[in-house]
Amino acid sequence: xxxxxxxxxxxxxxxxxxxxxxxxxxxxxxxxxxxxxxxxxxxxxxxxxxxxxxxxxxxxxxxxxxxxxxxxxxxxxxxxxxxxxxxxxxxxxxxxx
Numbered sequence: 001x002x003x004x005x006x007x008x009x010x011x012x013x014x015x016x017x018x019x020x021x022x023x024x025x026x027x028x029x030x031x032x033x034x035x036x037x038x039x040x041x042x043x044x045x046x047x048x049x050x051x052x053x054x055x056x057x058x059x060x061x062x063x064x065x066x067x068x069x070x071x072x073x074x075x076x077x078x079x080x081x082x083x084x085x086x087x088x089x090x091x092x093x094x095x096x097x
Contacts, residue, residue, distance in 0.1 A: 045062055045066075049062070
């Protein structure tokens with residue numbers, strides 16, 4: 001989960017490393033589609049592999065982190081968005097489900 005201690009956030013926060021350059025904001029502004037986002041995430045994963053070494057445990061840890069990030073994004077961003085659309089446009093599912 002992305003909820004880590006403040007001292008750990010300071011150590012690994014990308015914007016903290018290059019705050020003056022707004023690295024994250026600039027990179028996000030350059031990404032134009034899902035394929036490019038996938039590329040950036042893949043590059044980060046490969047750098048982690050280079051630093052941590054290639055092993056089953058490392059690959060399992062990376063997949064777990066990606067799954068958890070996806071699940072948390074859905075829980076915190078996608079689901080609330082869908083709830084607002086249900087409210088504004090009406091529900092497609094019957095109330096008894």
